[in-house]
Amino acid sequence: MALTHVNEKGEAHMVDVGEKPPTKRKATASGVVRMQKSTLDLIVQGGLAKGDALAVARVSGIMAAKKTPDLIPLCHPLPISSVKIDFATTENSVKIIATVATTAPTGVEMEALTAVSVAALSLYDMIKAVDRSAIIEQILLEEKSGGKSGHYVR
Template identity: 60%
Template sequence: MSKLTHLDDKGEARMVDVGAKSVTEREARAEGVIRMSPNTLSMIIEGEHPKGDVLAVARVAGIMAAKKTHDLIPLCHSLNLSSVKVELTPGDDNQSINVHARCKLSGQTGVEMEALTAVSVAALTLYDMCKAVDRGMIIDGIRLLEKKGGRSGHWSASESPS
């Protein structure tokens, strides 16, 4: 098992020093889903939600969240992201929206937390905007799908035992 990098030898929290790491191209993808009633999904897709285009607002919220991850998670580095993409697609089950995020940069540390934060906040924004019509929504399955770059190279959820 690997040593936890955010703890020093005394077990105290610390921000990891990435100063000696090489600058490499880094990328991370994450996903999640928000489940809702078919009526709520229909309202969103048809553009009939009283709050307007909730998908556009959630997409922008996810992008903004990725850029602010270091403000939300205490030991994350402030990163100069080169790209953040958030996609929101209706699920085949007719009662969910799949949320995917991809973050990229050239830097000394990874962007996994940024991708996970983008997915989380996009899903939370959907919940917030739709809670007046559907309080029973469920946010589920937020996870890292893939990361590329850095010393540890490429990792994919499909390669990891569950």
């Protein structure tokens, strides 16, 4: 399988999607921020000095999805129709789930992955004063639909 972002000379280039018809597309990505149980307790109880860590992570994830082409050089600017950021907690972690949708000639996998990544970084920023040992891990594409390659589920 050839890489689509590399031309015949091996040079990086932005793929031309101008002739592709717009279709409904959706992608979901996730990632985990692992931390001390006491840190998660502070988040849940609203006891962090910086404020509501999950609200900040949610807004930063939404903003990141919209700014993806500014951060990832070969991504196309897309008319994003929705970005949803959800959280699931365990005893010592927060799972971040980002779902991004559009109707466009190319998909939103990178937007979902960027949303999760930046939300995780923002969450780390909110908790680092009490838990510098927190770990960001397992950022991955969970599912994507639409387009020529069809439906993918991890």
